[in-house]
Amino acid sequence: MSRPPIQMEGPYLPRRVRRTVMRWLVLALFGALIVIKFGGTPWL
Secondary structure, eight states, X not given: OOOOOHHHHOSOOOHHHHHHHHXXXXXXXXXXXXXXXXXXXXXX
């Protein structure tokens, strides 16, 4: 898998920021999976 050119992604982010963004992305993905598994958000 070849990563896209950095010019397409704008300024390069520091490794620490990228790690935080990836962690939030994974958390959001798991949250969406849980919501889909339980069939909606009854607590809203």
